[in-house]
Amino acid sequence: MKPISYLRAVVAGALALALAACASFPNPVTNNTEATAETAYAAAAELATAYLALPVCAAGSHFSLGNLCKETAIVKSVKQADTIAYTALIELRKFHHDNPGSINEITLVNAAINAAGALKSAIPLKSTKGG
Amino acid sequence: MDAAIAIIQKILYAAVELGPTVFKAEEELAPFAAAIVQVFKGETLSDDQLAGLQAISDALHGQIQAADDNAAPTSGDGS
Numbered sequence: 297m298k299p300i301s302y303l304r305a306v307v308a309g310a311l312a313l314a315l316a317a318c319a320s321f322p323n324p325v326t327n328n329t330e331a332t333a334e335t336a337y338a339a340a341a342e343l344a345t346a347y348l349a350l351p352v353c354a355a356g357s358h359f360s361l362g363n364l365c366k367e368t369a370i371v372k373s374v375k376q377a378d379t380i381a382y383t384a385l386i387e388l389r390k391f392h393h394d395n396p397g398s399i400n401e402i403t404l405v406n407a408a409i410n411a412a413g414a415l416k417s418a419i420p421l422k423s424t425k426g427g
Numbered sequence: 428m429d430a431a432i433a434i435i436q437k438i439l440y441a442a443v444e445l446g447p448t449v450f451k452a453e454e455e456l457a458p459f460a461a462a463i464v465q466v467f468k469g470e471t472l473s474d475d476q477l478a479g480l481q482a483i484s485d486a487l488h489g490q491i492q493a494a495d496d497n498a499a500p501t502s503g504d505g506s
Contacts, residue, residue, distance in 0.1 A: 327473070338480070341484065342487060345490045378488060378491045379492070
C-alpha cells in the first residue's frame with residue numbers, strides 16, 4: 297500500500313470532478329462542453345482498464361477486495377458497454393465539429409455521459425461477499 | 428451535468444477502494460488536470476487541447492477492446 301498513490305488517484309478524480317462542474321454552464325457551447333463528456337468517459341474507461349488488467353478469476357471464484365481478478369462474463373459486459381459509450385462519444389464529436397456552438401449538442405453530451413455511466417456500472421466496484 | 432458529477436464521485440470511491448493495487452489514474456488523467464486549470468481561469472479549451480483529451484479516450488477505448496475476454500482462468504486453488 298502506497299498512501300501517495302491513493303492521494304494522487306483521489307486528486308486526479310477530484311480534478312475530473314472539477315472539470316465536470318466547471319463545464320456545467322452550456323451556453324455558449326464550447327470545447328469545454330464536449331470535454332465534460334470526454335472526462336466522464338475517460339474516468340469510467342480508466343476504471344475499466346484497471347479491472348481488465350487483473351488476472352482472470354480462477355474457476356468458481358469471484359472478484360473481491362481479497363481476490364482481485366476479472367470475471368469473463370463481466371469482461372464481455374464491460375466491452376459491450378464501452379462500445380456503446382465510445383460510439384456515443386464519436387457521435388458527439390462529429391456533431392461538435394459539424395455544428396460549432398449549437399445548443400443541441402447538450403443532448404448528445406448527456407447521452408454520452410449516461411453511456412459512460414453505464415460503462416462504470418458494468419464494473420464491479422463493490423467487493424462481493426464470499427469471493 | 429449532475430450525472431457526470433455522480434459518475435466522478437463513484438470513480439473517486441473506486442480510486443480509494445482499489446487504490447494503489449490497480450488504479451493508475453494519476454498518470455493517464457493528468458492531461459485532464461491541465462485542462463481543468465485552464466477552465467478555472469475562465470478560458471476555453473483549444474482545439475488542440477480537446478484533441479488531446481480525445482486521444483486519451485481513444486487510447487482507453489483501444490485498451491478495453493483489446494482485452495482478452497476468453498482467457499483461461501489462472502491455475503490455483505481459486506482463493
